[in-house]
Amino acid sequence: MTRLVVLLLCFMPLFSNANELLKLYEQENKVAYEDLVIRVKGYEVPTRMAFRGWVLMNQAEPQVRAIADKLFASGVKEIPLQTMPLHLILLQGTNWKLNGTSIFTMPGTKQVHRMVKTVKFIQTHIEPAVGPLVPVSGDRDQYYNQTSGGATRSQHLNFCALDLVPINDISREDLHKKLWEIYWSVGRENNMGMGLYSGVRFHIDTCGYRNW
Numbered sequence: 001m002t003r004l005v006v007l008l009l010c011f012m013p014l015f016s017n018a019n020e021l022l023k024l025y026e027q028e029n030k031v032a033y034e035d036l037v038i039r040v041k042g043y044e045v046p047t048r049m050a051f052r053g054w055v056l057m058n059q060a061e062p063q064v065r066a067i068a069d070k071l072f073a074s075g076v077k078e079i080p081l082q083t084m085p086l087h088l089i090l091l092q093g094t095n096w097k098l099n100g101t102s103i104f105t106m107p108g109t110k111q112v113h114r115m116v117k118t119v120k121f122i123q124t125h126i127e128p129a130v131g132p133l134v135p136v137s138g139d140r141d142q143y144y145n146q147t148s149g150g151a152t153r154s155q156h157l158n159f160c161a162l163d164l165v166p167i168n169d170i171s172r173e174d175l176h177k178k179l180w181e182i183y184w185s186v187g188r189e190n191n192m193g194m195g196l197y198s199g200v201r202f203h204i205d206t207c208g209y210r211n212w
Contacts, residue, residue: 161205
């Protein structure tokens, strides 16, 4: 009887390891593409679940928490369907499929204050005027910026810029009218950069007063 117990104890680590290894073969059928990506104004945007997976696989929880702490300490809020989903400030863009880079990226700690200023400006001036927004491009690395056609000196590289689309239905004409009103009234004092793109996509940063 004693020998049997000893043998079982010897093989227990093997059984335990085998159970872990089975995770390499098992498929979780309950998770669908729609759980990880949703379409917003024609753009495929990763959900919080997808972001959580990226954070865990990259062991990036301390860095993400540090960014969140700085955002919330400055007065930035995240209220569902009232303010932007904050995980998307780390989204490189929406043309990430098989393009040789990561869907999200992690900025340097010295750059975080720039995005804090930009998000706070958006929540103070832009979302009250046009409604809640969804970022479709935030922080970028050099490779993603280059392959997606970004400007050489893009503020996306400095963790200062967001490309956004509104959640609410608003015409391009009305959106641009509201954005120009904000730009001319408070843009200069907030160092606001504004770019207007196709459809209802637009760019905001707080790292240089200019427009295009």
